[in-house]
Amino acid sequence: MRSRITELLDIDYPIIQAPMAGVSTPELAVAVANAGGLGSLAIGTMTADQADAALTKLKTMTNRPINVNLFTHETPKRDAAREAAWIEALRPYFEEFGAEPPTELAEIYTSFNDDPDMLDMLVRQRPAAVSFHFGLPTPQAMDALKAAGILTLCSATTVEEARQVEKAGIDIVVAQGYEAGGHRGTFSADHDAAIGTFALLPQVCAAVRIPVVAAGGIGTGAGIAAAFALGADGVQIGTAFISSPESAAGQAHHDLLVGAPGEATEITGILSGRPARGIVNRLMADMRGREAEVPAYPVAYDVGKALAGAAKAKGDGNFAALWGGQAAPLNRQIPAAELIAKLVAEAGEALSVAEERLRP
Numbered sequence: 001m002r003s004r005i006t007e008l009l010d011i012d013y014p015i016i017q018a019p020m021a022g023v024s025t026p027e028l029a030v031a032v033a034n035a036g037g038l039g040s041l042a043i044g045t046m047t048a049d050q051a052d053a054a055l056t057k058l059k060t061m062t063n064r065p066i067n068v069n070l071f072t073h074e075t076p077k078r079d080a081a082r083e084a085a086w087i088e089a090l091r092p093y094f095e096e097f098g099a100e101p102p103t104e105l106a107e108i109y110t111s112f113n114d115d116p117d118m119l120d121m122l123v124r125q126r127p128a129a130v131s132f133h134f135g136l137p138t139p140q141a142m143d144a145l146k147a148a149g150i151l152t153l154c155s156a157t158t159v160e161e162a163r164q165v166e167k168a169g170i171d172i173v174v175a176q177g178y179e180a181g182g183h184r185g186t187f188s189a190d191h192d193a194a195i196g197t198f199a200l201l202p203q204v205c206a207a208v209r210i211p212v213v214a215a216g217g218i219g220t221g222a223g224i225a226a227a228f229a230l231g232a233d234g235v236q237i238g239t240a241f242i243s244s245p246e247s248a249a250g251q252a253h254h255d256l257l258v259g260a261p262g263e264a265t266e267i268t269g270i271l272s273g274r275p276a277r278g279i280v281n282r283l284m285a286d287m288r289g290r291e292a293e294v295p296a297y298p299v300a301y302d303v304g305k306a307l308a309g310a311a312k313a314k315g316d317g318n319f320a321a322l323w324g325g326q327a328a329p330l331n332r333q334i335p336a337a338e339l340i341a342k343l344v345a346e347a348g349e350a351l352s353v354a355e356e357r358l359r360p
Helices: 004-009 026-034 048-061 080-096 116-125 139-147 159-167 197-207 221-229 251-259 282-286 299-313 336-358
Strands: 015-017 039-042 066-071 129-133 151-156 172-176 212-215 234-237 265-268 276-279
Touching (some): 015 026, 015 039, 015 336, 026 048, 026 336, 048 066, 048 116, 080 299, 151 159, 159 172, 172 234, 197 221
Parallel strands (some): 039 066, 151 172, 212 234
Antiparallel strands (some): 265 276
C-alpha cells in the first residue's frame, strides 16, 4: 500500500483519520499514527494557546507524523435582526427544558485566516501536516507554512475547488464526497454540488497533478480498494473511527450510528449554519426547509450548542449534533490500531478478489 501519500507524509499506509472536531482526541490521533496511518487532531475549535498545549502533549505521546486541522471559513457576515429572529424561533424549545436562550450570539470559532496567533504557533510547533476545511488559507499563511517545512492538505467537494487547491500550492487535495459525515468542505456555505465520492474522485484525479485523497463513505478495506482503483493516492476515513474507544463520541453516538440505516443521516444547515451530515435529530426534523433563516456559520452553532446543552441537562439527547456518514452501519467497535490493521488486510483481500474476478 505504498503511494505518493505514504512517501510525502512518511507513513506506512495511505490512510488518514479524519480530524472530526468534537470527536477526535489526542489518544485517537496517536493510536492511528502508531499503527501506521496519519492521525489527525482538530484544532479549529481551539484558541492558539489551547492548540499549542495540545501539540506539545502530542509530541510527548508519539514521534510519528500527526496532522492538525483548521477551519478556513469566510468571516461571518453578522446580521443582528436575523440572529435575534433565530433565537426567538428556538425559544419554545428552551422553554420546554426550563432554560433561557442566549440573549445574543457569538462567533464561537475563529477562522484560521483571521487568526495570526494560530499561524505563529504552527510555525513554531511545526506539525508534520496541516489540513484546511471550508476553503483556502491566505497566500501569506501558505508561504509561512511552506517555509517551516509543513505539508498541507485541503478539502474540495468539486473539481473547480480541487483546481483552486492545487493553484494555491497545497500539497494534497482531499476529494470529499457527499456521503461524508460532519461538515461539508464546500468553499461556499450557500452551495453544495452534492457529488458522490466515486463520481468526484476520478474527475479530480484527471484535473490535478497533486496527490488526491478520497473521503466520504469509505469505512472498509473494500472501499479503500475501490478508491485506489479510481486513482486515489490515499483515503481519509472519519465515521469508522467514531466507534473506536479512543474517540470522544461515546457509546450512545456509536449505537445510534450503527443501529440506523445509512439513510437515517441527512445533510442540514440548521444546527450550525453550514451543511453537515448527521443522524436526524428533533431540531433537524422540525426545522426542515428553514435553512434560509439560519444565521451564518459559526454564529448559528452558538445557539444550537446551547439548546443541545439545555436538553441534555434534562436527560434529552435528541438535540445533539451526532455527525456521521452514510457508511456508519458498517462501523466496528474496535480500537483504532485494530481498525487500521483490519482495513489494510481487507483492502488487500478485496484487490485479490477483484483480480481473480477479472482474470479471463
